[in-house]
Amino acid sequence: MPDARDTTEVDRGDGRRAPGRRVPGWAWWGGGAVLALVAGGIAIGAANAAVYSPEAQVQDYLDALSAGNGGTAMALASGTHGTGDTDSAGDADPAPNVDLPSGTASSLLQGEPLQAGMAALGELTVTRGADAPDGRSTEVSVGYTVEGEERSTVFTVERAGRDWLFFDRWRMAAVPVRTVEVIPANLPPEAASTPLTAAVNGVQAPLVTTSGEAPGQAFAVLPPMVVDAGVESTFLQAEPSRLVVDTAVPAPTTEDTGQSPEPLALDLALQYTDAVAGEANRQLDAYLAGCTEQKVLQPAGCPMGYDTVNRIPPESISWTVAGDPAATVVPLPAEGGDPTVMAPLEAEAVLTLQEIDLVTGEQQPVEHRDPFTLEADLAVTAESVRLTPRVP
Template sequence: MAEPGRRGRAPWWWGGGAVLALAAGGIAIGTANATVYSPEAQVQDYLDALAAGEGGTAMSLASSGAEAGLPAGTATSLLQGEALQTGMAALGELTVTRGADAPDGRSTEVSVGYAVDGRQHSTTFSVEKAGRDWLFFDRWRMAAVPVQTVQVDPVNLPTEAASGPVTAAVNGVQAPLASAESPGGTDGDGGTDGDDGGGARTGQGFAVLPPLVVDATFESTYLAADPARLVVEQAVPAEPAEPAVLELAMQYTDAVSGEVNRQLESYLTGCTEQKVLQPAGCPMGYDTVNRIPPDTIEWSVTGDLQATVVPLPAEGEDATVVDPVEAHADLTLQEIDLVTGERLPVEHRDPFTLEADLDVTAETVTLTPRVP
């Protein structure tokens, strides 16, 4: 028992325990500020939301507004779901690192690194200090990351194709591209945006949040485009903000040439089947004053009867062009002399050059021969 009048002394290890508790608490606070409450954690939460296809959550974390500053008609399909997840997956493994702090210590940079097609990319975010929680833990928030626009443009698109629906696959999701008559699809003069006389150029804007890979492809029966890719890596676009353009270069499929020549063969067959001297709508004919028994008239066409379709883009005002076909029509018949009544066999050769107009849409081909 303690002696009367003397205060008891705490065991020595109490003081040591208090020191250790304070030290451990300091380490725990420092660890939490470096991990859970770090600037990198805020960016990681944003990236996780994008990877999960939760664009709304990502926009909340980045103080973004889906409608702010975006042109009317901008599609939001790349801000959510499968299309967003696909674009994030194409970035591969992400590394998140803290960069330089601002001189006043109120903000810092966080860099996200990734590789696309073997090329290194990075996106830098600004993260701002927003106070403390529970007196000890730093609170951070991402500076605003504006929603940006990627314009998917089909170029070399024939005018007749632009007047109908054109649907591309954007990040694996079918997305209609605006037609020439759609809002935003024409310029102020009533022409088509970007039209240089070699075909229509229309497109569709897609809202995106960085970082993201945007892949686009187009394939139909008669028109197709090789896959095109764009990496959206800038967290703050240049001012004034301009859409990033992803071009889909349209080309004919092999089916176009086959269909053109099928129609050409059908057209010429229709000409040769007519038992007349001037087949209607055809490039051949024969004149005589003698009488001709119709059953003796036999037309045939020989020569190089394969039409050559000029690849897109063709030069000049018409984007869809087929080269002239050089051939000749052979005619056999019998003429009856009006005076003597003599029946005379005739063989006639009529060389001709057949020109034709060509219209190509995603699902149709129309060959229209030009004849007097």
């Protein structure tokens, strides 16, 4: 006798119903299982493509840099953390804990300076490249445009196993911390031991040492990164200069020796500010005034003088300088030469006095005009100017 659970009625088309076969319950369960497996396979593939992908590792790294989260970025760049190993710490993201060479600043590895360096890259595109022949690693390229030039940084991402049998785990190969040396290329000698501060990605940083080392400051940088630096002080300035740090993998020769990548130089071409000429002229006026105030024929330390055998009443002596001579400051050279001089100044001193003839006792007024050339040295630092005339 047929099981009532396995039969059903079928409409024969004439209004009457005939018994038919019911679809077995196990068939429904089997079909559902197949659909679940298909859907699961699609979900696994989508997760591997979006979340558990080499591109996702690099994107997480870039997101950390863009957010100024140096601790998270350093963890991802260390080559020891894979997918899911570094949860975002949000506002509690720790400062980078990295062993840097002595004298290297970490200020560009965290916070606003880090964000500024990333923002200058513009829109980022992340693209998966070629897999290694053994399938254990792949390249991921990050593209960006800086000042109209298309550039890129290539990262290596390695397989680190699987989670739950299906999900690939990836980790970035170690990304070396690059060193950018910000150097004032033509710093005046007298300024080598005085404070000079540069703005580097918005942070103020001293560029001068007093220990005999070359002036400058080294900064640790994670690629990709733009480093912008400039100097603006009272008497010395440097127009903003830019360096793009692209390279994420050391050159083969560097890998062979096990050494860190060579530092990258960001030279700042220093110039005098307009205030240097103003201060030099103020000191020149004071110097010449000190000369003309002397009631003598040969003012001490001055470029003018008068000789006579006659007697001169001191109260009759009066020195002036014709016109209004102005100092011209020689611009700082790009390299070589003496960077701290004033151009030779052509001027004329005017002396009026009374001469008394030693024989006849006759007194007569005299006006003597004495052309002279004045040269002077300038000692310029970030916050001071000293003019030193060259006189016999």
